[in-house]
Amino acid sequence: MTAANDSALGLDAVKSPGGRILKFVLYALLLLVFAGPLLALLVSAFNDVSDPTALSVVPSSPTLDNFGIAFDLGVGMYLLNSFLVVGFGLLLQVVISVLAGYALARKKFRFMTFVLVAILATLMLPEEILAIPLSLILSDLPVVHLNLIGSLAGMIVPLGAWAFSILVMTEFMKDVPRELEEAARIDGAGDLRIFAQIILPMCKPALGVIGVFGFTMIWDQYLLPLLVSTDASTYTLPLALRTLRIDTNVTPGVIMAASLLALLPSVAAFLFFQRSFVRGLASGALKG
Amino acid sequence: MTVDHAKPAAVGADRPAVKRTPAPKARRRSDRDGKWWTPWLFLAPALILFVYFKFIPMITAVTMSFQDVQPYLGNQWVGGQNYSTVLGDEAFHSAIWHTVVIAVGQTAGSMIIGLALALLMEGQSKRLKFLRSAAFLPVVVPIAVVAELWRIMYHPTEDGMLNSILGLVGLGPSGFINDPDSSMISVIITGIWRGAPYDMMIFLAGLAGIDRGLYEAATVDGASRWRKILHVTLPGLRSVFSILFVLAAIRGLRVFTEVFLLTNGGPNGSTEVAMTLIYKLGLEQNRLGVGAAGAVLLFLATLVLTLFVQVLRRRRDA
Numbered sequence: 001m002t003a004a005n006d007s008a009l010g011l012d013a014v015k016s017p018g019g020r021i022l023k024f025v026l027y028a029l030l031l032l033v034f035a036g037p038l039l040a041l042l043v044s045a046f047n048d049v050s051d052p053t054a055l056s057v058v059p060s061s062p063t064l065d066n067f068g069i070a071f072d073l074g075v076g077m078y079l080l081n082s083f084l085v086v087g088f089g090l091l092l093q094v095v096i097s098v099l100a101g102y103a104l105a106r107k108k109f110r111f112m113t114f115v116l117v118a119i120l121a122t123l124m125l126p127e128e129i130l131a132i133p134l135s136l137i138l139s140d141l142p143v144v145h146l147n148l149i150g151s152l153a154g155m156i157v158p159l160g161a162w163a164f165s166i167l168v169m170t171e172f173m174k175d176v177p178r179e180l181e182e183a184a185r186i187d188g189a190g191d192l193r194i195f196a197q198i199i200l201p202m203c204k205p206a207l208g209v210i211g212v213f214g215f216t217m218i219w220d221q222y223l224l225p226l227l228v229s230t231d232a233s234t235y236t237l238p239l240a241l242r243t244l245r246i247d248t249n250v251t252p253g254v255i256m257a258a259s260l261l262a263l264l265p266s267v268a269a270f271l272f273f274q275r276s277f278v279r280g281l282a283s284g285a286l287k288g
Numbered sequence: 289m290t291v292d293h294a295k296p297a298a299v300g301a302d303r304p305a306v307k308r309t310p311a312p313k314a315r316r317r318s319d320r321d322g323k324w325w326t327p328w329l330f331l332a333p334a335l336i337l338f339v340y341f342k343f344i345p346m347i348t349a350v351t352m353s354f355q356d357v358q359p360y361l362g363n364q365w366v367g368g369q370n371y372s373t374v375l376g377d378e379a380f381h382s383a384i385w386h387t388v389v390i391a392v393g394q395t396a397g398s399m400i401i402g403l404a405l406a407l408l409m410e411g412q413s414k415r416l417k418f419l420r421s422a423a424f425l426p427v428v429v430p431i432a433v434v435a436e437l438w439r440i441m442y443h444p445t446e447d448g449m450l451n452s453i454l455g456l457v458g459l460g461p462s463g464f465i466n467d468p469d470s471s472m473i474s475v476i477i478t479g480i481w482r483g484a485p486y487d488m489m490i491f492l493a494g495l496a497g498i499d500r501g502l503y504e505a506a507t508v509d510g511a512s513r514w515r516k517i518l519h520v521t522l523p524g525l526r527s528v529f530s531i532l533f534v535l536a537a538i539r540g541l542r543v544f545t546e547v548f549l550l551t552n553g554g555p556n557g558s559t560e561v562a563m564t565l566i567y568k569l570g571l572e573q574n575r576l577g578v579g580a581a582g583a584v585l586l587f588l589a590t591l592v593l594t595l596f597v598q599v600l601r602r603r604r605d606a
Binding site: 007008009010011026027030031033034035037038040041055095096097099100102103104107109110112115118119122124125126128129130131132133134135136137141142157158160161166191195216219220222223227238239241242245252255256259262263266267269270271274278281 | 327328330331333334335340342343344345346348352405407411419422423425428429432433436440441449481485489490493498503517521538541542544545549563566570571576579580587
């Protein structure tokens with residue numbers, strides 16, 4: 001009887017035949033709406049159809065040709081660019097977030113609140129709104145006068161500063177017991193040792209959260225690569241999809257093949273790290 | 289910067305190679321507090337990147353918005369002229385209107401459908417977990433892929449994917465994103481498809497926080513499903529609602545990539561939103577000052593919205 005009260009609708013407890021059918025139809029419909037288009041993408045990527053309009057959900061003549069054509073059009077290079085950006089971008093972001101998180105969570109210093117608020121405030125600052133000045137700054141970095149436009153570095157370096165990752169790390173690091181740290185201090189460990197050997201290992205779940213979020217966030221980047229790229233040699237895969245589409249000889253099958261390659265990494269990351277992902281969503285949003 | 293934590297005597301105290309051995313008490317104190325600059329050392333990489341890629345761009349945006357930006361010729365201070373251009377411009381008016389329509393449509397649609405999904409998929413069974421993951425997939429698909437996928441699905445002829453489905457029930461064919469009358473709703477639907485599962489996850493997290501005993505009590509009192517939702521679930525989700533509202537509204541106001549890829553503002557400017565217009569002004573027409581003024585206004589709008597909801601929350605919680 002308590003199981004029936006487990007949820008608002010108590011759908012789990014519906015046992016009558018009519019109710020079961022209704023439930024089945026409802027769930028099937030939901031699946032169709034939200035997963036259906038992705039199924040069409042998957043099937044069309046492997047379908048041998050030259051029709052420039054249609055996607056199909058029913059496999060007709062399976063082939064790998066679409067991928068062959070896609071790679072002939074340079075998808076391999078775009079994929080490599082995407083991997084370089086996500087690899088170095090994520091590395092940079094994680095390093096920066098754990099270092100900053102350590103200072104914000106375990107130290108007390110002047111202006112700490114100010115720094116924290118400034119970092120938090122950037123969460124309210126949509127990157128889209130900064131697009132134009134950002135592109136100007138990337139073409140001539142103040143003080144060091146570097147031009148990052150047209151280079152992968154221009155897409156990677158700005159990704160290091162993501163307040164979400166820093167906040168997740170800070171929150172996690174606050175929960176590491178003080179006693180552990182004090183014990184290490186008495187044993188003569190310095191800040192760097194305490195950070196690397198005590199705090200960081202205790203924060204593995206948080207590393208999972210910022211890792212998987214950072215990965216999907218970076219893989220999903222569109223505007224930044226769009227601002228930075230000057231020619232196809234620095235296109236990331238998501239950026240290249242549009243170029244593929246504009247080519248009139250390219251069929252939907254080829255675009256879907258390239259799209260499949262573009263979505264697989266983030267879908268895989270989500271499926272492997274679902275637990276971290278959901279926890280990150282909940283903590284990121286509900287604490288906000 | 290102050291040196292209040294750094295006792296001169298303690299400098300270098302934690303290095304074993306220092307000649308003199310500090311008194312035990314002083315040593316412990318300096319170790320606990322560290323040197324005043326230790327936290328700044330850990331923060332430095334983050335601060336440098338934030339200054340470069342968040343704060344300087346923001347200051348630049350504000351400065352540019354008061355200037356006539358001319359590369360190589362020097363910028364001219366023009367006061368509020370860019371703002372009056374933006375506010376008086378017909379194209380901006382409709383772009384802002386479109387942005388608001390998309391923000392409202394996507395926010396409302398995603399929240400309603402997201403809540404419905406969450407209520408339907410709340411539960412512990414394996415099958416539900418699978419369903420939740422499948423429904424969540426649109427959120428992790430890169431936005432560029434979403435746009436290309438929906439572009440093909442929206443193909444305006446009868447054999448386009450969605451049109452053939454519409455044909456089955458005797459409707460259509462619709463022009464979808466190619467028809468000024470339906471382009472807006474098509475963009476909104478794509479946004480809801482990607483936004484609703486996200487909202488669902490947050491709602492699910494909120495639902496998990498509702499006291500199960502309340503449902504039981506309601507059942508004992510003979511409350512119907514509908515009443516349970518109305519009197520237990522919805523009040524329990526209040527804070528989730530306001531958070532999602534802010535997140536979704538900001539997401540809506542800054543909408544760029546999906547519009548850029550789906551319609552690029554067309555047909556006939558029917559889906560031109562603030563961000564696509566700003567992008568065109570700034571990066572295609574080189575009217576950087578006007579673009580910056582538009583961006584600043586957009587930022588103020590998101591800021592006001594965020595603060596407004598925060599104030600509402602505070603007042604209610606108090």
